[in-house]
Amino acid sequence: MKATRSDPLPDLPEASIDRRSMLEGGARFAGGLWAAMAFPRGSAWDRPSQNSAPSPTGSEPTHLDVIEAIKLEYVFQIRINFDERVSFQTPNGRRSYVPAISGVIEGPRLQGIVVPHSGADYAGNGRLNAHYMLKASDGTMIYINNTGYLYPLDGKPIDRNDPSWGGDREFYFRCTPVFDTPVGPHDWLTRTVIVGTGKRHAKPDYTIFTYYAVL
Numbered sequence: 001m002k003a004t005r006s007d008p009l010p011d012l013p014e015a016s017i018d019r020r021s022m023l024e025g026g027a028r029f030a031g032g033l034w035a036a037m038a039f040p041r042g043s044a045w046d047r048p049s050q051n052s053a054p055s056p057t058g059s060e061p062t063h064l065d066v067i068e069a070i071k072l073e074y075v076f077q078i079r080i081n082f083d084e085r086v087s088f089q090t091p092n093g094r095r096s097y098v099p100a101i102s103g104v105i106e107g108p109r110l111q112g113i114v115v116p117h118s119g120a121d122y123a124g125n126g127r128l129n130a131h132y133m134l135k136a137s138d139g140t141m142i143y144i145n146n147t148g149y150l151y152p153l154d155g156k157p158i159d160r161n162d163p164s165w166g167g168d169r170e171f172y173f174r175c176t177p178v179f180d181t182p183v184g185p186h187d188w189l190t191r192t193v194i195v196g197t198g199k200r201h202a203k204p205d206y207t208i209f210t211y212y213a214v215l
Contacts, residue, residue, distance in 0.1 A: 072212040075194070076107025078134070080114055082205045093125040100132045107211075110186065112136040126151040128175060128198075140186050146209070148175025150198065173198035175209065 080103040087096045098121040103114025112135050119132025128150055134142040152158060153170045175196045179189035193214040200207045 071215040072195070073215055074107070075211050075213045076105055076110040077211070078105050078114065078209045079103050080132075080207050080209070082207070085205070090124075096121070096123040098123065098130075100130075103206075105134060105136075109213075110134075110136060110189075112142075115141075121146075123150070136186055138185070140181060140184060142186060142189065143180040144177050145179075146175050146177040146196075148173070148196070148198070150200075171200070173200070177211065 080100045082098055083101050085096060085098050087094060089095075099117060100114055100119060100121075102116045105112040105114070115133040115135050119130065121128055121130035123129065126149055128146060128148045130144075130146040132144060134144055136142060150171060150173045153172055156169075175198060177194050177196060179194070181187055181189055194211050195214060196209050196211040198207055198209050
């Protein structure tokens with residue numbers, strides 16, 4: 001016969017470990033045991049990386065690796081001529097339509113023209129979004145989607161009814177174009193990060209973009 005206890009079980013103290021704590025403790029023990037077996041003390045995995053920056057006690061690292069400066073190479077400029085600027089208010093803010101009527105490309109890595117009436121800038125709320133075509137000096141057609149930001153640094157609104165807006169005011173005018181072109185001498189544009197600056201002029205109305213390749 002199976003023996004039974006006649007006396008009641010003693011009350012467990014309140015500080016005793018419950019079932020959940022026991023399971024969590026077992027999982028932590030198993031995880032620690034696996035880590036000790038997989039990465040023994042003194043192995044390469046146990047040593048801190050030589051590339052990681054030391055961090056003060058109790059704080060996060062300032063960076064993960066050596067910070068290298070980005071190098072830029074000037075590649076070309078584009079002058080785009082305009083003769084029409086349409087601006088209107090929408091529920092989402094101000095929208096502009098500015099068609100490119102002509103232009104010229106000059107620089108060490110690209111020369112040519114802006115194809116007349118091949119596209120426009122559909123700017124909105126300080127953001128550029130221009131689509132148009134370029135034609136290289138060798139006849140190659142190049143598509144450009146020029147996106148970026150244009151807004152006054154003084155925070156004052158632009159009077160878009162004044163065609164000479166801008167004047168001597170300082171603007172944040174930066175862009176990151178993306179190109180598409182046939183395979184050939186100009187397809188480096190399709191696999192190179194390009195960044196640029198812009199400067200608007202009035203009377204006559206044109207903008208000059210200066211582009212740099214990120215090396």
